[in-house]
Amino acid sequence: xxxxxYLPVEVLFGSxxxxxxxxxxxxxxxxxxxxxxxxSTKENGALDRAIRSLKKWGAEEVILYDRVEPNPTxxxxxxxxxxxxxxxxxxxxxLGGGSALDTAKAVSIVSSNEGYAWDYVNYPEGPRLIxxxxxxxxxxxxxxxxxxxxxxxxxxxxxKRKEKLVISHSLNYPKVAIIDPTLTLSMSPRLTAITGVxxxxxxxxxxxxKVENIFADDLAIRALRIIKEWLxxxxxxxxxxxxxxxxxxxxMLAGIAIDKKRVALxxxxxxxxxxxxxxxxxxxxxxxxxxxxxxxxxxxxxxKYALFAEIMGYEPKPEKAVDAVVELLEKVGLxxxxxxxxxxxxxxxxxxxxxxxLSRGLFPINPVEPTVEDIYELYVKAYEGF
Amino acid sequence: xxxxxYLPVEVLFGSxxxxxxxxxxxxxxxxxxxxxxxxSTKENGALDRAIRSLKKWGAEEVILYDRVEPNPTxxxxxxxxxxxxxxxxxxxxxLGGGSALDTAKAVSIVSSNEGYAWDYVNYPEGPRLIxxxxxxxxxxxxxxxxxxxxxxxxxxxxxKRKEKLVISHSLNYPKVAIIDPTLTLSMSPRLTAITGVxxxxxxxxxxxxKVENIFADDLAIRALRIIKEWLxxxxxxxxxxxxxxxxxxxxMLAGIAIDKKRVALxxxxxxxxxxxxxxxxxxxxxxxxxxxxxxxxxxxxxxKYALFAEIMGYEPKPEKAVDAVVELLEKVGLxxxxxxxxxxxxxxxxxxxxxxxLSRGLFPINPVEPTVEDIYELYVKAYEGF
Numbered sequence: 001x002x003x004x005x006y007l008p009v010e011v012l013f014g015s016x017x018x019x020x021x022x023x024x025x026x027x028x029x030x031x032x033x034x035x036x037x038x039x040s041t042k043e044n045g046a047l048d049r050a051i052r053s054l055k056k057w058g059a060e061e062v063i064l065y066d067r068v069e070p071n072p073t074x075x076x077x078x079x080x081x082x083x084x085x086x087x088x089x090x091x092x093x094x095l096g097g098g099s100a101l102d103t104a105k106a107v108s109i110v111s112s113n114e115g116y117a118w119d120y121v122n123y124p125e126g127p128r129l130i131x132x133x134x135x136x137x138x139x140x141x142x143x144x145x146x147x148x149x150x151x152x153x154x155x156x157x158x159x160k161r162k163e164k165l166v167i168s169h170s171l172n173y174p175k176v177a178i179i180d181p182t183l184t185l186s187m188s189p190r191l192t193a194i195t196g197v198x199x200x201x202x203x204x205x206x207x208x209x210k211v212e213n214i215f216a217d218d219l220a221i222r223a224l225r226i227i228k229e230w231l232x233x234x235x236x237x238x239x240x241x242x243x244x245x246x247x248x249x250x251x252m253l254a255g256i257a258i259d260k261k262r263v264a265l266x267x268x269x270x271x272x273x274x275x276x277x278x279x280x281x282x283x284x285x286x287x288x289x290x291x292x293x294x295x296x297x298x299x300x301x302x303x304k305y306a307l308f309a310e311i312m313g314y315e316p317k318p319e320k321a322v323d324a325v326v327e328l329l330e331k332v333g334l335x336x337x338x339x340x341x342x343x344x345x346x347x348x349x350x351x352x353x354x355x356x357x358l359s360r361g362l363f364p365i366n367p368v369e370p371t372v373e374d375i376y377e378l379y380v381k382a383y384e385g386f
Numbered sequence: 387x388x389x390x391x392y393l394p395v396e397v398l399f400g401s402x403x404x405x406x407x408x409x410x411x412x413x414x415x416x417x418x419x420x421x422x423x424x425x426s427t428k429e430n431g432a433l434d435r436a437i438r439s440l441k442k443w444g445a446e447e448v449i450l451y452d453r454v455e456p457n458p459t460x461x462x463x464x465x466x467x468x469x470x471x472x473x474x475x476x477x478x479x480x481l482g483g484g485s486a487l488d489t490a491k492a493v494s495i496v497s498s499n500e501g502y503a504w505d506y507v508n509y510p511e512g513p514r515l516i517x518x519x520x521x522x523x524x525x526x527x528x529x530x531x532x533x534x535x536x537x538x539x540x541x542x543x544x545x546k547r548k549e550k551l552v553i554s555h556s557l558n559y560p561k562v563a564i565i566d567p568t569l570t571l572s573m574s575p576r577l578t579a580i581t582g583v584x585x586x587x588x589x590x591x592x593x594x595x596k597v598e599n600i601f602a603d604d605l606a607i608r609a610l611r612i613i614k615e616w617l618x619x620x621x622x623x624x625x626x627x628x629x630x631x632x633x634x635x636x637x638m639l640a641g642i643a644i645d646k647k648r649v650a651l652x653x654x655x656x657x658x659x660x661x662x663x664x665x666x667x668x669x670x671x672x673x674x675x676x677x678x679x680x681x682x683x684x685x686x687x688x689x690k691y692a693l694f695a696e697i698m699g700y701e702p703k704p705e706k707a708v709d710a711v712v713e714l715l716e717k718v719g720l721x722x723x724x725x726x727x728x729x730x731x732x733x734x735x736x737x738x739x740x741x742x743x744l745s746r747g748l749f750p751i752n753p754v755e756p757t758v759e760d761i762y763e764l765y766v767k768a769y770e771g772f
Contacts, residue, residue, distance in 0.1 A: 001567070001631040002400030007393055013601075014388030181387070214635065215399075218608055245387040249600065 003213035006170070007256060009150050013179040015245060018140065021050055021093070022057030024176055028136040029090025030060040035080055035104040036095045037068045044186040046142055050095055063087055065107075071157045071164065071278045072099045077106045077117035084111040084135070091136045094174070097195065098146030098282070101139045102154035105172050108135045117156055121165035129171045139174040142183040144234075144247040145195030145283065147202055147255015149177035155282075157275055163358055164275035181241065181248040189235045193332035196231040196247060198283040199223065200328060201290060202254035206261040208297065208304045210365045216260035219253040224311045226250035232331045265366040266293050268359030269375065269382075272351045273343060280341050287334040288341055292378050292386035295322045300367030337385035348379040389599035392556070393642060395536050399565040399635070401627060404526065407436055407479070408443030410562055414522040415476025416446040421466055421490040422481045423454045430572040432528055436481055449473055451493075457543045457550065457664045458485045463492045463503035470497035470521070477522045480560070483581065484532030484668070487525045488540035491558050494521045503542055507551035515557045525560040528569040530620075530633035531581030531669065533588055533641015535563035541668075543661055549744060550661035567627065567634040575621045579718035582617040582633060584669040585609065586714060587676060588640035592647040594683065594690045596751045602646035605639040610697045612636035618717045651752040652679050654745030655761065655768075658737045659729060666727050673720040674727055678767035681708045682760065686753030723771035734769060738762040 012020060025032060032054055034047065041047040047064075054062050065080045084092065084107060092111075094104025110117050112134040123129070139149035148154070154167040187195070207220040226246050234243040270285035298305040298318040305318035312324035329335045339345070352375045363369050370378070398406060411418060418440055420433065427433040433450075440448050451466040470478065470493060478497075480490025496503050498520040509515070525535035534540070540553040573581070593606040612632050620629040656671035684691040684704040691704035698710035715721045725731070738761045749755050756764070 001635065002403075003397075005397040005399070006395075009392075011389075011391040011601075013391070017388070215397075222604055249387065 001214055003215050003260070005215050005260060007150065007259070009173050010176045011150065011179065011252070012176065013249070013252070015180060015182045015241065017178055018046065018049055018180045018183060019053055021138065021140065021178060022053035022055070022059065024178070025054055025059065025091060025093065025138060026057045028175070030058065031088060031090045032059050032061065032093055033063045033065055033080070033084055033087070033089045034093045034095055035065045035068060035107060036100050037097070038066055040186070041095050041142060046095060046183050050093065050140065061087070063089065068096065068100045068103050070099050070281060071274050072103045073157050073159055074117035077103055077110055077156060080107045081111035089135065091138065094137060094139045095142065097141070097143040098148045098198070101141060101146060101148035102156065104137050104139060105148070105174060106154040106156060106167050108137045109167065109169065109172055111135060118158055120167045120169070121156060123167065123169055125170060129169065134171050136175040138176045138178065140178045140180065140183070143187060143191065143195040144181070144184050144244065144251040145198035147199065147251050147258060149174060149179060150252055150255045151259035153259070155271070157278065159278070162275050163354070164271040165358060179248050179252060181245040184244045184248060185239055185241065187238065189238055190333070192235050192238060193334050194281050194283040196227065196234065196332060197287050197329065197334050199247070199251040199254045200227050200231065201266055201283070201286045202258045202263065203227065204308060204325070205264040205266055206254070206257040207308060208301050208367055209261060209264040210301070210367065211261040213260045216257040220257040221311060223250040223253040223257065224308065228312050228328070231328070235332045262362065262365060264362055265297065265370060266290050268362040269293065269355050269378065271359060272354035273338065275354070276347060276351065277342060284334065284336060284341055287329050288336050288338045289378070289382045290325050290329065291322060292381035294325045295386065296370070296374065296378055297367040298322065338379070338383040339385070343383060345383060348376065348383060351379055352376040387600055389601050389646070391601050391646060393536065393645070395559050396562045397536065397565065397638070398562065399638070401566060401568045401631060403564055404432065404435055404566045404569060405439055407524065407526065407564060408439035408441070408445065410564070411440055411445065411477060411479065411524060412443045416444065417474060417476045418445050418447065418479055419449045419451055419466070419470055419473070419475045420479045420481055421451045421454060421493060422486050423483070424452055426572070427481050427528060432481060432569050436479065436526065447473070449475065454482065454486045454489050456485050456667060457660050458489045459543050459545055460503035463489055463496055463542060466493045467497035475521065477524065480523060480525045481528065483527070483529040484534050484584070487527060487532060487534035488542065490523050490525060491534070491560060492540040492542060492553050494523045495553065495555065495558055497521060504544055506553045506555070507542060509553065509555055511556060515555065520557050522561040524562045524564065526564045526566065526569070529573060529577065529581040530567070530570050530630065530637040531584035533585065533637050533644065535560060535565060536638055536641045537645035539645070541657070543664065545664070548661050549740070550657040551744060565634050565638060567631040570630045570634060571625055571627065573624065575624055576719070578621050578624060579720050580667050580669040582613065582620065582718065583673050583715065583720050585633070585637040585640045586613050586617065587652055587669070587672045588644045588649065589613065590694060590711070591650040591652055592640070592643040593694060594687050594753055595647060595650040596687070596753065597647040599646045602643040606643040607697060609636040609639040609643065610694065614698050614714070617714070621718045648748065648751060650748055651683065651756060652676050654748040655679065655741050655764065657745060658740035659724065661740070662733060662737065663728060670720065670722060670727055673715050674722050674724045675764070675768045676711050676715065677708060678764050678772035680711045681772065682756070682764055683753040684708070724765070724769040725771070729769060731769060734762065734765040737765055
């Protein structure tokens with residue numbers, strides 16, 4: 001039994017807690033930037049409430065960077081970082097889905113150090129990035145799925161290179177996560193399903209991969225039990241606050257679990273998909289890949305997949321894991337193939353290459369270590385619909 | 387659903403991980419003090435191995451403070467703090483049971499700030515204690531029970547005042563916890579039982595008290611399941627490493643749970659007992675008090691006590707919680723009364739007064755808010771043997 005655990009994020013969880021933003025932010029200075037997307041936080045009022053809270057508690061200046069899009073790019077990070085430096089911003093608020101939070105975290109690193117966003121993907125731990133100098137980040141998720149508010153990851157796309165890579169660094173943790181489940185009430189059933197499946201795959205992949213971490217496993221197990229029970233409710237009854245609260249909690253747990261155990265091949269093969277097809281939502285890609293990859297993986301960690309099947313209400317047999325994944329995806333309307341998502345068959349070889357070039361660091365921890373041929377076959381299966 | 391979660395301790399858990407001490411400590415400087423007890427860490431070799439690891443990784447000076455005793459006093463903290471200042475110590479290693487760890491943490495605060503240990507009991511959060519200036523603390527538990535390695539508490543006794551109070555402050559977290567279950571292998575069955583019951587009561591009290599924190603509840607529930615299964619094994623087979631690993635893990639979980647939810651009346655009434663009778667081990671006092679207080683408490687939080695009973699293998703009925711507590715204590719040979727522990731009947735009034743004077747901050751979160759008369763009656767029951 002061996003594990004490491006480090007979670008330097010202060011979590012403030014609860015319905016209505018967005019109102020504490022100003023009070024918390026005051027610790028970090030007077031000049032704020034809010035990093036958010038183009039529409040949803042304006043439409044549902046979250047942005048206005050955030051600004052009001054900051055001003056009420058004495059923020060002198062609140063600058064807005066509202067150009068974050070799904071699958072955020074290195075260029076957005078660089079642009080926002082320049083604004084932060086130019087305006088001598090004290091602290092950064094990320095408000096929105098995973099894209100806004102990932103961008104906010106990356107902007108802290110880039111604006112507080114030398115260089116550009118792409119310099120920091122796969123940046124090693126070490127003495128060059130100095131703790132306490134990075135601008136503090138407060139993350140406020142408005143979806144339930146990413147877990148970005150409690151982990152060290154920022155997934156960044158580089159459209160020129162058609163690559164999607166990860167800044168993974170202990171200085172990329174937010175200082176504070178304000179998780180207010182009421183902010184997720186305005187998600188559509190479809191967005192609820194997509195983001196919920198992201199959390200689901202986080203929990204599934206962290207539980208079943210080969211990294212040993214009993215604490216993270218316990219959190220992933222708890223997340224799966226909650227997601228099984230509450231994700232379908234949240235999708236079918238968007239205004240059910242209890243379901244929203246449970247999903248926000250499960251998403252946080254799964255976000256911590258992947259911080260300690262990383263993900264595995266489903267994520268490794270998805271990133272090239274949304275890198276080449278930026279209109280594909282991350283979790284749509286995950287949904288298309290998960291059944292085939294689960295069928296490929298379960299023999300590599302039969303105990304954990306049997307446990308997973310049991311949690312999902314099946315007999316505790318590893319092969320039942322595939323049915324369990326398929327059933328959950330069907331229940332939330334996300335049973336799709338790569339073909340249906342618009343992926344072209346002739347691209348599957350390039351996707352295979354990219355998985356090998358960019359994600360092979362995950363291969364050794366995947367339940368079954370894949371060959372390049374395995375990857376290609378899995379893409380074909382996910383393309384045709386497993 | 388509302389909770390806060392903050393755990394800035396880096397946990398390194400695993401059998402044999404004591405050897406990483408030197409490598410980890412190197413981050414914090416060159417001049418170390420090890421704070422430990424008089425005997426056990428010398429006899430079982432842990433102290434030698436800790437010193438060797440520090441020296442191997444370049445520590446210039448390793449000073450020893452080995453005068454910590456059970457129920458550590460403010461005077462020990464003051465004495466060790468003076469040594470730390472005198473010797474310009476860079477970082478502090480706490481090695482031992484709860485007493486050594488609590489002392490090490492308190493020495494960091496006292497040696498890095500003004501004044502004496504007793505100035506910091508119940509010290510409020512605020513700007514006067516400055517983060518990053520406090521000397522870093524590395525905690526290495528050699529028992530499984532206290533949870534001190536992952537929380538903000540140091541329980542300190544003041545023999546002149548016959549008071550036992552708590553330093554509870556966010557600057558009292560250790561920087562690193564190295565939890566190496568092999569260090570607990572040399573505990574006698576009796577010490578295993580005593581320390582294990584401490585973890586058990588942490589989990590019981592945090593789960594059932596009135597503070598709302600679902601995350602801490604989940605950790606307490608997991609701890610209870612493990613303790614039920616593995617504490618009797620650890621007591622009966624002291625060299626069973628699997629049992630030791632599970633107990634170290636459960637103790638950590640329960641230590642995090644009380645950090646978020648605090649404890650309740652069992653701890654509140656125990657502290658005066660061991661303050662007046664320093665030869666009574668903390669968890670012996672807990673064991674004497676737990677059955678009567680559980681019988682008093684269960685109606686105040688029937689759902690949680692029913693859940694507790696179920697976890698312990700009983701029907702999910704709140705009143706079964708008493709049987710569950712009694713059975714666990716009997717299984718590990720800790721079914722005692724205050725009388726058997728040497729408490730004098732004529733002291734019960736004074737203990738009642740002290741509970742009211744020093745622990746009444748816990749009354750509102752106890753499942754049933756007690757009156758002074760309730761406290762006295764509970765002491766009488768625990769004295770006679772419930």
